[in-house]
Amino acid sequence: MPKLTETRYAYGEALLELGSQRPEVVVLDADLYKSTRTVLFRDAFPERFIDVGISEADMVSTAAGMAATGLIPFCNSFAMFITSICYLPIRTQIAYPGLPVKLVGSSAGLTQGPDGASHQSLEDIALMRSLPNMAVVSPADEVETRQATFAIADWPGPVYMRLGRYPVPRLFAEGYRFEMGKAATLRDGGDVAIFATGHMVSKALDAAELLAQDRIEARVVNVSTIKPLDEAAVQKAAGEVGLLASVEEHSVIGGLGSAVAECVSGIANTPPLLRLGVRDEFGESGLADELLEKHRLTGQLIAADIRRALK
């Protein structure tokens, strides 16, 4: 059994290191610093850490004002709150002028688990992706999360980074280099291309393993930057396989699947696209794995759906 880690832990440690390298990095939180793991930064750099209390919109607007003076603010809350309560100030004060505020949404998706629908963000990618100037990043494991934390600090504009509290295996070697806007092919195959993001990357690899037993060769592409999308990688796959699939722990409306569909629409002879995710429903309380099972987002069920689509 490989060692499993939650991406939020890798983020907390990377943020601490970033803070020691970059004095212009400031961190804001809204009463969740132990959950979001900004507690490490808080303890090391109290003069650059602001906990605004339970007021996420206030946090995001405050960060915008700080960014306007040359600081690089990282704002933190649950993915649910940081994208929805704050949508208006994110839009007007951050995305519109392109200020380099980094919004980090923790505990994203169904795997938030027991707290239920009020806390399970299944629309956050759609909301953030729709904003001009906003980049959307969703790393797949601890190595990539660490790299992405440094990369988004360097990115000149605003970024939304989606993290989770679901233990996932390490997928990348230490030498892996995350690059904004680049999708990495983790496994090659010519029958189906599976585009996956975040926690679903390891599930897609599980699915590919199962499909291989049936002699179905699946390509697995880690789309860790959902915007700007690596259109070349998507279009290349579209020209080389018989079926496209997207897998995300998010609504099938507006997320990765929509981004892939937008990318291939209008291209002649594009293979069909199977969009796997939550089908326009709210979540509910349950264990993370129970919820993934219910919404057909385990390796086995992803493989089953792909098998059926290939028939």
Next chain:
Amino acid sequence: MTISPDQIAGLRRKAAELRLNIVTMMGSNKTHHFGGSLSAADIVTALYFYKMRYDPHNPGWPERARFLMSKGHSVPAQYAALAMLGVFPLEELATLKQLGSRLQGHPAMHLTPGLEGCTGALGEGLSYANGMALAARIRDLSYNVYCLLGDGELQEGQVWEAAMTAARHCLGNLVAIVDRNGLKAMDETKCGKLLDPLDERWTSFGWAAREIDGHDMAAICNALDWAGEQTQQPAVIIANTVKGKGVSFLEGRPQFHNASLNEEQFACALGEVKATLAMTEGG
């Protein structure tokens, strides 16, 4: 610091000139936010021409005072001040809200030189001003931050989140000014929500508060000086104003919050602000 009568007279002249620029740039037969821009005119004048540490030749100077128009629809008053200071050409005011103009209907910091932030959706500006004030502390800079809010805007809940944040961090370099013209887009401010007693609301949130006549130039300048002395806590100036101030038939009438003037009304308005300017020049 005492302000000389000559200095006050000069500022009143500037305010008259600012109002003339507001009315002129808005013109006739075009929908504009007359009411709130005119009610804020004296406050904006006192900020840019009396109080703020500001170099119009260097609007990016890190140590400059920051002014944020949180009631973004009143940005024509700020455009007028910036143009009068030479941050951009006066002639550009005529492009207000036209396709391709740098002067958008609501503030766009990435387009217009001299603007410190984007506003327009009400209620978000004070938090942003807090961010600029906190950044001064983190970056060891000594600038002050001024944020102009509408009294109607105070009905947005985020304003009070920001008020609590500013007090928690004892932001002595932050000054909020409420342009309390008593009117919103449709109705009197008192419709919809109870705001009074406004000064007590702010003091109970941990702010130093002072109430003034927002069209009395000496009172505005004195209040800004008083606010500068509040170094241990944020300060708010509640400026009682008249919506549409300076054009008699616009004054106190919510229907001119965002409206257009016909040719005749525009000529009338222009005549009034010109007469006021001539009077201040004569005096």
